[in-house]
Amino acid sequence: MPVTLDQFLADGAAEPGLAQLIGAVADACAEISALVRRGAAGEVLGALESENVQGEVQKKLDVISNDILLEACAKAPALAGMASEEMDTVHPVRPVTDEARYLLLFDPLDGSSNIDVNVSIGTIFSVLPVSAEAPRDVTEADFLQPGRNQAAAGYVVYGPQTTLVMTFGRGVTAFTLDPETDQWLQVIGAVSIPRETKEFAINASNMRHWAPPVRRYIDDCLAGETGARGKNFNMRWVASMVADVHRIVMRGGVFLYPWDAREPNRAGKLRLMYEANPMAMVIEQAGGAAYDGFGPTLDAKPASLHQRVSVMLGSAAEVERLQRLHEEALQPA
Structure with a gap:
């Protein structure tokens, strides 16, 4: 029972x-x-x-x-x-x-x-x-x-x-x-997110507005087995954070709702306190990772109740790759 x-x-x-x-x-x-x-x-x-x-x-x-x-x-x-x-x-x-x-x-x-x-x-x-x-x-x-x-x-x-x-x-x-x-x-009884994945979730119609690290990440995924990743990826996008994250919790994947250039002074679209933080806690506790473009999402210090943030979370290996790409973009040429 x-x-x-x-x-x-x-x-x-x-x-x-x-x-x-x-x-x-x-x-x-x-x-x-x-x-x-x-x-x-x-x-x-x-x-x-x-x-x-x-x-x-x-x-x-x-x-x-x-x-x-x-x-x-x-x-x-x-x-x-x-x-x-x-x-x-x-x-x-x-x-x-x-x-x-x-x-x-x-x-x-x-x-x-x-x-x-x-x-x-x-x-x-x-x-x-x-x-x-x-x-x-x-x-x-x-x-x-x-x-x-x-x-x-x-x-x-x-x-x-x-x-x-x-x-x-x-x-x-x-x-x-x-x-x-x-x-x-x-x-x-114990949810566990696979470390590796071949699925990503993002609104690809916004590609032209993304920062270079996100564009590079998605370009590598789209290149498939002949590209730098050496494997084919599937894209999934429901446009409901709960639905997209639930799929990742159940079978792995990575969800991205990143900063984009249409609102350059806003860190992202999703809310830190109501969406990013609770989802990041669930993802981390299930073995995944969550990153906001600067560091682990859960370490961000909120300045306001309705603060927005860039969201990248899911299978740990993919989030780690996104973090490396962001860190490389900050290094002097």
Whole structure:
């Protein structure tokens, strides 16, 4: 009989407060999954007239998913505050105390451009610790921690199956939601990403805007067995970070969403706190690597809540190659 998520958390996967918070995240994601399955029949598709803090047009399901997570997770006594890609600033829940000592960040519905065309989307989450000598209110500064500090991270992909992949910093495990019982059942006890791969995921239409190290990397992949890599590569691109990363977690590969010249003063497109850091923790804990063009993603010190970053993550050998190409580009001619 498969282990349920409730059993896994009760058996000491995390301390009780953190376990209860992750259980609340999972409950919220199960509710979102039900709405995703209903689609147009549930009148949750389509766009709103509003934009989020990123300047992106919000989908109905973006806002609904955000509200579901806010309501469900606020019930966890160990949670002091939340932040979301869909909100301008932090959302305090209760004063920081010895009992309420965690912060939750999330992208409530990653890949929302795919909602209306029935392609896999997902939720990404990150949990950070916070401390206080005396009870106090949560501030934005509390959230600005390197990803290396995360107490837990993971994602849920809403596809043919609804799957939860998460880590507490001691490896990665995966659960699938049983639609008949609404139970999360463990399907992989220890996820391991192959070091070598023959797959890459990138939006190739942006090639002309990439920095030279990224162009060189992709050119070598495209050259196939007659080129410098000596092997043929396949390109996969879903345009949903959760879906692309989940494929890599399951069978290896490398995902790139790099800096490009269209916005030279912006480090990248994806958000460090809601997307890059939690995915980087999952990838590293499964044996892969994550790099932002300057160093390991998890070592980046955030300066703002909605900071963007270049993302290169997946099978370790490919990320190491990307890092070498970036370092070589910085060396004097």
